Amino acid sequence: MIKISNAHKTFVKPATRKTPERKVEVLNGIDLDIQENEFITIVGPSGCGKTTLLRAIAGLVKLDSGSIVAAGETVAGPSPDRAMVFQSFALMPWANVIRNVAFGLEIRGVDKEEREQTARDLIKTVGLAGFENSLPSELSGGMKQRVGLARALAVNPRILLMDEPFGGLDEQTKRLMQEELLRLWEAQRKTVVFVTHSLDEAILLADRCILMAARPGRITEVLDIPLGRPRTREAERTSTYIDLKEKIWDHLRTAQIQELAEKAN
Amino acid sequence: MSIVGGLALFDLAARISKQPFIPEMSDVFVRIFELLTDQDVLSDFNRSLQNLFLGFTISVVFGILIGVLCGRYDTVERTLRPYLNLMLTSPSILFVPIYFAIFGISRWAIIVLIIDYSVFFLIVSVTTAVQSVSKETVEMASVFGATEKQTLRLIYLPSAMPVIFTALRVTVGRAVKGMINGELFIAVVGIGARSQSFARQLDMVGVFALAIIVVCIALLLGAFLNVFDKRVNSWAPQARASK
Numbered sequence: 001m002i003k004i005s006n007a008h009k010t011f012v013k014p015a016t017r018k019t020p021e022r023k024v025e026v027l028n029g030i031d032l033d034i035q036e037n038e039f040i041t042i043v044g045p046s047g048c049g050k051t052t053l054l055r056a057i058a059g060l061v062k063l064d065s066g067s068i069v070a071a072g073e074t075v076a077g078p079s080p081d082r083a084m085v086f087q088s089f090a091l092m093p094w095a096n097v098i099r100n101v102a103f104g105l106e107i108r109g110v111d112k113e114e115r116e117q118t119a120r121d122l123i124k125t126v127g128l129a130g131f132e133n134s135l136p137s138e139l140s141g142g143m144k145q146r147v148g149l150a151r152a153l154a155v156n157p158r159i160l161l162m163d164e165p166f167g168g169l170d171e172q173t174k175r176l177m178q179e180e181l182l183r184l185w186e187a188q189r190k191t192v193v194f195v196t197h198s199l200d201e202a203i204l205l206a207d208r209c210i211l212m213a214a215r216p217g218r219i220t221e222v223l224d225i226p227l228g229r230p231r232t233r234e235a236e237r238t239s240t241y242i243d244l245k246e247k248i249w250d251h252l253r254t255a256q257i258q259e260l261a262e263k264a265n
Numbered sequence: 266m267s268i269v270g271g272l273a274l275f276d277l278a279a280r281i282s283k284q285p286f287i288p289e290m291s292d293v294f295v296r297i298f299e300l301l302t303d304q305d306v307l308s309d310f311n312r313s314l315q316n317l318f319l320g321f322t323i324s325v326v327f328g329i330l331i332g333v334l335c336g337r338y339d340t341v342e343r344t345l346r347p348y349l350n351l352m353l354t355s356p357s358i359l360f361v362p363i364y365f366a367i368f369g370i371s372r373w374a375i376i377v378l379i380i381d382y383s384v385f386f387l388i389v390s391v392t393t394a395v396q397s398v399s400k401e402t403v404e405m406a407s408v409f410g411a412t413e414k415q416t417l418r419l420i421y422l423p424s425a426m427p428v429i430f431t432a433l434r435v436t437v438g439r440a441v442k443g444m445i446n447g448e449l450f451i452a453v454v455g456i457g458a459r460s461q462s463f464a465r466q467l468d469m470v471g472v473f474a475l476a477i478i479v480v481c482i483a484l485l486l487g488a489f490l491n492v493f494d495k496r497v498n499s500w501a502p503q504a505r506a507s508k
Contacts, residue, residue, distance in 0.1 A: 058408055059408075060404065060407065060408065078407055078408050078409070078410050079410070080410060082408075083408070083409070084405075084408045086401060086404075086405060088401050090399075090401040090402050090404065090405035091402075092402060092419075092420070092423070092424075093424075093500055093501075094423045094424065094426070094498070094500040094501070095423075095500075103406075103409060103419075104409040104410075106419070107406070107409050107410055107411045107415055107419075108410070135500050137500065137502075155409065
């Protein structure tokens with residue numbers, strides 16, 4: 001469904017009066033094949049390029065070299081096949097829930113009645129029925145992200161890109177949202193690429209978990225998550241789960257310590 | 266309340282001091298009534314307000330258009346910025362002879378002066394408003410495949426609207442200033458001319474009466490804008506706070 005071949009990206013921070021020009025290699029030869037309807041999570045320390053990789057799949061970041069083929073086409077920019085859910089929600093504060101959810105359809109020129117019907121259905125699906133006419137400022141963080149999720153699903157994409165979507169939520173809301181996402185994904189399978197900081201999230205949701213490291217940003221390991229589907233919180237109590245968590249934490253801790261050491265030098 | 270108090274104080278001062286340049290408020294109000302029923306005065310107002318309306322409308326259209334372009338495209342902003350600063354900081358009244366030379370003693374000279382007073386401020390405000398639109402929302406629109414035109418219409422404009430309305434309220438005041446200055450210094454017509462003739466006759470009651478009417482017109486226009494503001498920007502914290 002998504003094939004990433006030898007992807008390279010370097011950000012250049014221009015020189016200022018105080019600091020010389022700095023180059024940061026955020027993606028260094030990334031190769032990754034993602035199957036149709038596979039749920040992929042990406043974990044890594046900050047600066048490892050996981051968000052850049054996601055944005056490159058979305059078509060928001062242009063690669064220096066290498067290619068990404070998604071749903072049969074080479075990524076050159078945003079496409080209706082790929083929708084994104086943002087950490088900061090990125091809702092339009094002046095528009096009510098229904099208009100926010102229908103935004104992608106409005107962009108595509110779907111007429112008002114049809115797109116609002118689709119939006120209403122999805123608002124129900126994500127559990128926000130009754131809030132159709134509320135403004136984002138009247139919603140809690142979890143509710144805002146439900147809107148963000150409904151907006152992404154409204155355009156019926158084949159690929160769902162999620163950039164730390166629950167990163168800004170409190171713990172209990174986050175857990176609830178994870179369960180909701182699992183439920184939604186079971187009901188309506190899609191290819192999902194999900195960037196996260198949370199170890200539990202990375203294991204609980206995924207079919208495969210990609211571990212990345214920084215400087216240069218690269219994939220260090222790809223872990224299969226052999227937990228059954230449909231998956232519930234029960235999985236967290238299995239020994240497989242606990243072993244996996246240990247493994248990922250080992251990896252992250254090493255990366256984190258390395259980073260500290262590099263900074264100290 | 267504070268306005269009523271101020272007027273009462275003023276009236277008191279007038280009665281005690283008996284100075285001819287501080288008229289009694291009661292006289293002023295009688296005169297306001299007389300002026301508003303006088304056909305000649307009304308036609309003066311008609312003429313002045315037509316100019317004001319034209320000048321203001323043109324300013325709003327170009328102010329928002331150019332402001333949005335400046336806010337969205339750095340090149341446009343960099344190109345126009347020196348001229349905008351120049352026009353904003355220099356007293357508009359200095360350009361009167363130029364407008365006079367181009368348009369002669371016509372209403373267009375006044376209208377251009379009104380635009381001069383209001384459009385540059387509006388452009389600069391709208392530019393800032395558009396520049397401060399959240400990058401994430403813009404990026405979100407591009408992920409969903411929004412074209413440049415859609416992004417301007419569906420993201421930039423509504424997002425900048427609250428600041429644009431605040432700027433519009435200031436712009437109304439500036440446009441009224443432009444109108445009066447134009448009528449005093451370019452073509453001696455309309456309200457400005459009438460005020461000048463009252464002043465020459467040392468008719469302070471008349472001067473005050475006219476001033477109060479003009480201020481009320483500006484306030485009315487402002488209130489009119491407020492109604493729209495609350496409709497369009499009911500989502501924004503500042504608009505809701507003033508509900």
